[in-house]
Structure formats: structure tokens, C-alpha cells
Amino acid sequence: MSKFIVRGGKRLTGTVKVSGAKNSVLPIIAASILGEEGVSVIHDAPPLDDVLTINQLLETLGITIEYANETIRVHANREIKTEASYELVRKMRASFLVMGPLLARQGHARIALPGGCAIGTRPIDQHLKGFEALGAEIGLGQGYIEAKVNGRLKGAKIYLDFASVGATQNIMMAATLAQGTTTIENAAKEPEIVDLANYLNAMGAVVRGAGTGVIRIEGVEKLRGANHTVIPDRVEAGTYMIAGAITGGDIYVEGAIADHLTPVIAKMEEMGVTVIPDENGIRVLADRPLRAVDVKTLPYPGFPTDMQSQMMALLMVSEGTSIMTETVFENRYMHVPEFENMRGSIKVDGRTAIVSGGTKLVGAKVVATDLRAGAALILAGLVADGETEVGGTHHIDRGYVNLAYKFKQLGADVNRIEPERNYQEEAPMYAEVQSSLA
Ligand SMILES: CC(=O)N[C@H]1[C@@H](OP(=O)(O)OP(=O)(O)OC[C@H]2O[C@@H](n3ccc(=O)[nH]c3=O)[C@H](O)[C@@H]2O)O[C@H](CO)[C@@H](O)[C@@H]1O
Numbered sequence: 001m002s003k004f005i006v007r008g009g010k011r012l013t014g015t016v017k018v019s020g021a022k023n024s025v026l027p028i029i030a031a032s033i034l035g036e037e038g039v040s041v042i043h044d045a046p047p048l049d050d051v052l053t054i055n056q057l058l059e060t061l062g063i064t065i066e067y068a069n070e071t072i073r074v075h076a077n078r079e080i081k082t083e084a085s086y087e088l089v090r091k092m093r094a095s096f097l098v099m100g101p102l103l104a105r106q107g108h109a110r111i112a113l114p115g116g117c118a119i120g121t122r123p124i125d126q127h128l129k130g131f132e133a134l135g136a137e138i139g140l141g142q143g144y145i146e147a148k149v150n151g152r153l154k155g156a157k158i159y160l161d162f163a164s165v166g167a168t169q170n171i172m173m174a175a176t177l178a179q180g181t182t183t184i185e186n187a188a189k190e191p192e193i194v195d196l197a198n199y200l201n202a203m204g205a206v207v208r209g210a211g212t213g214v215i216r217i218e219g220v221e222k223l224r225g226a227n228h229t230v231i232p233d234r235v236e237a238g239t240y241m242i243a244g245a246i247t248g249g250d251i252y253v254e255g256a257i258a259d260h261l262t263p264v265i266a267k268m269e270e271m272g273v274t275v276i277p278d279e280n281g282i283r284v285l286a287d288r289p290l291r292a293v294d295v296k297t298l299p300y301p302g303f304p305t306d307m308q309s310q311m312m313a314l315l316m317v318s319e320g321t322s323i324m325t326e327t328v329f330e331n332r333y334m335h336v337p338e339f340e341n342m343r344g345s346i347k348v349d350g351r352t353a354i355v356s357g358g359t360k361l362v363g364a365k366v367v368a369t370d371l372r373a374g375a376a377l378i379l380a381g382l383v384a385d386g387e388t389e390v391g392g393t394h395h396i397d398r399g400y401v402n403l404a405y406k407f408k409q410l411g412a413d414v415n416r417i418e419p420e421r422n423y424q425e426e427a428p429m430y431a432e433v434q435s436s437l438a
């Protein structure tokens with residue numbers, strides 16, 4: 001079984017470079033389905049398991065994908081199928097993002113139900129409400145959701161009950177080819193929504209207001225492939241920023257965009273970390289004891305839920321008691337028992353976690369229960385006494401490119417131990433990506 005071995009006690013220094021954002025590239029690859037003419041070229045596409053999964057999904061639809069040197073070329077200018085199988089959708093919820101583009105372009109999509117996962121039940125009712133408002137008929141049966149429309153979708157006004165990132169993206173993509181104007185109210189405002197809107201507009205769509213709570217989409221007849229560079233991953237950047245802070249280090253996170261990380265920077269500064277952004281990245285310097293702070297996760301521009309577990313690792317070793325409140329997902333404290341194995345002191349009551357700081361963490365065998373939990377355990381391992389063994393690496397591979405290598409560049413003692421993988425057998429494309437990185 002593959003695992004990360006972290007030996008604590010190293011102060012991190014130096015530079016680490018951020019990869020393209022997982023949560024941007026996935027919807028952008030899904031949106032490429034809309035390119036009936038030409039080819040899409042997507043730069044800074046990080047070689048992550050999730051990216052390989054969505055590429056495979058598009059290939060099962062009959063789309064040709066070329067992936068080398070972090071650039072993906074999508075040839076969707078051909079006949080495509082409209083069914084996404086359970087095998088691929090179950091691996092990754094974001095697979096459901098192909099529904100909007102398929103429905104818009106083909107008038108039909110049959111996608112396996114994405115189901116729940118470790119961080120909560122994650123319903124898709126807001127996506128479906130949007131598709132129905134645009135005139136689609138939705139059917140549920142035998143583990144699949146089927147959506148169809150006679151002719152084109154029709155623009156509509158859609159109010160989201162929650163500013164869901166996925167629902168905003170799915171509806172935005174569906175609306176690009178609808179007849180007339182669509183307005184999404186209480187839309188999500190994440191930078192990944194803006195990145196997707198920029199890509200759609202480059203394809204010929206007319207999307208306005210992305211990044212605000214109201215997005216307007218004027219439907220057009222046809223979209224074509226476009227060139228696009230994915231934004232840097234703000235969650236990966238935030239994870240390394242916390243690594244700098246937790247080890248009392250002095251690091252530069254190259255490519256990090258401070259505007260995308262405002263709440264993370266604000267909380268770190270409140271704790272006593274010095275954060276110095278410039279136009280190419282962010283320097284993080286921690287040269288004094290850190291103070292406890294309270295943190296509440298919220299949709300953007302609030303504190304990101306995807307940084308909650310990493311922040312909790314930092315709070316465990318800061319002076320004082322902190323209150324963490326998770327408002328986005330109802331069950332995102334699965335990492336707490338793992339932290340407790342490392343002698344972390346945390347009391348969870350529903351959506352609240354009370355973190356007693358000032359803990360001397362001790363290395364232990366722990367397991368990543370989800371992607372960010374895995375990153376947080378590695379962060380805790382960086383300051384724990386002795387050795388921390390982090391299992392569940394498949395979660396971490398969904399979202400962090402070359403994690404052990406990047407940590408080593410900063411001087412951390414993080415190693416990946418793994419049985420030989422037969423990349424060729426697992427996914428032919430994997431072999432290509434790995435060799436392009438070598
Ligand atoms: C691939 C990707 O971009 N994933 C991100 C995306 O996930 P995702 O797009 O799945 O997250 P959403 O914003 O949709 O979900 C947020 C909340 O809304 C609820 N909800 C969502 C849709 C719906 O139809 N009904 C409903 O009730 C969810 O259960 C959850 O409690 O945003 C999350 C919130 O920032 C991040 O943690 C994920 O990393």
C-alpha cells in the first residue's frame with residue numbers, strides 16, 4: 001500500500017511553484033464538450049488523477065484527448081455520445097459537470113448518480129432545478145439521471161437556494177447554447193467560476209457577471225474550441241502557505257494569487273504570520289509564536305472549506321483555543337480522529353470544532369479520509385515528533401501534483417513509499433503524462 005512518510009522538525013525555506021487549479025481545470029475540460037468546431041487547448045492542466053478521470057470520461061463520449069506537458073488538446077468537433085458510466089462518475093463527483101454541456105449541445109444526457117462521499121451527502125438538486133428551468137425534462141432511474149429537451153434549451157431566471165459552485169458551473173455551461181437570456185441569482189463567486197466564464201467566452205459564449213452573485217448568459221448558436229490557461233490552484237497554494245507557517249519557516253509560494261486567498265491570508269496574519277504578496281506569488285514568514293483564531297468556512301469570498309483541515313493543523317500548534325465552524329459541508333471533520341492519534345486535542349459538536357492549541361504533536365500511523373484531510377495530516381507531520389505515516393494516498397493524488405517532491409524542495413523530510421504501479425494497465429494516458437514529467 002502506498003503511503004507518505006513525514007519526519008517532523010524541519011524548518012521550511014525556499015520556493016515552491018503552484019500548479020494549475022484542479023477545481024478550474026475539471027469544469028473547463030467538461031466545457032470543452034461544447035466545442036463543436038476546432039480544437040480546445042488547455043494549458044497548465046495539472047497531472048492529477050481527477051484530470052485523468054475526466055479525460056477518460058470525455059474519451060468514452062467519443063472525444064479525442066491529447067495530454068502532454070501539462071497541456072490538453074480536446075477534439076470535440078465530431079459525433080459524441082451522451083452517456084457517462086457509473087465507473088467514472090463514482091470516482092469523482094465533478095464528472096457530473098458533463099451534464100450541462102451534453103444537454104446544451106446534444107439535447108440529451110444520461111449520467112450515473114454521483115452519490116455522497118466522505119465530506120457529506122452532496123445532493124445535486126440545484127443543478128437539476130436549473131436544467132428544469134431551462135426546459136429539460138429530468139428522469140431518475142436505476143442509478144442514472146437522464147435529462148432531455150426537444151430542440152434547444154430556453155433561457156430562464158434561476159435562483160440558487162445555496163451558492164453552489166457545481167450548480168453554477170453546470171447551469172452556466174448549459175445556458176451558453178440556450179435560446180435567449182439566462183440569469184443565475186445567488187450564483188457562486190469562486191475564482192474558478194470566473195475562469196470557466198473566461199474560457200466559455202473565448203469559445204464564443206456570452207457570459208457576464210461571473211464573480212458576482214448574478215450571472216447573465218446570452219445564448220448563442222454554436223461554440224468552438226479555444227485556447228486557455230488555467231488559474232493557479234489557490235487551495236494548493238494555501239496548503240504550502242500553512243506548511244511555511246507551521247514550521248516557523250520562510251517560504252515563497254510562486255504563482256499564488258493573493259486576491260484569491262484573501263480570507264486565508266487574513267486569518268494567518270491574525271495569528272501572527274507575516275504574509276507578503278507580490279505580483280508573482282506570496283512570501284510567508286513565521287518568526288514568532290502563533291495565536292489561536294476562530295475560523296468559519298463560507299462560500300467565496302469567505303474562508304474556503306477546502307482549507308479547513310489544513311488550518312486546523314495550524315491551530316493545533318498555536319497558542320490558545322480556537323473555534324472552527326464548518327458551514328459548507330455537514331460532515332467534514334473526518335480528519336479529527338486522525339489528528340487525535342497524533343495527540344491533537346479537538347472536540348467536535350455538530351458543525352463546530354473546539355481546537356485546544358499549544359499541542360506537541362507526535363508522529364503516528366494515520367489515514368487520509370479525503371483529499372484535504374490527507375494534506376492536513378502531512379502538515380501536522382511536519383511538526384510532529386518522530387515519524388508520521390499517511391495512508392490513503394489515492395485521495396491526495398486527486399488534488400496535489402508531485403507533493404513529496406514539492407515539499408522536499410522546501411527542505412521538508414517527506415517521502416512517498418509505494419509499490420510499483422503499472423500505469424500502462426491502469427490508464428494508458430497516465431504513462432504518457434508520467435513520462436512527459438520525467
Ligand atoms: C470540483 C470542485 O470544484 N469541487 C469544489 C466544489 O464542490 P461542489 O461544486 O460539489 O460544491 P457545492 O458548492 O456545490 O456544494 C456546497 C454545498 O451545497 C450543497 N449543495 C450543492 C449542490 C446542490 O445541488 N445541492 C446542495 O445542497 C452541498 O451539499 C454542499 O453542502 O465546491 C466546494 C465548495 O467550495 C469545494 O469544497 C469543492 O472542492
Ligand SMILES: C=C(OP(=O)(O)O)C(=O)O
Binds near residue numbers: 094
Ligand atoms: C472536496 C474537494 O473536491 P471535490 O469536490 O472534487 O470532491 C476538494 O478539492 O477539496
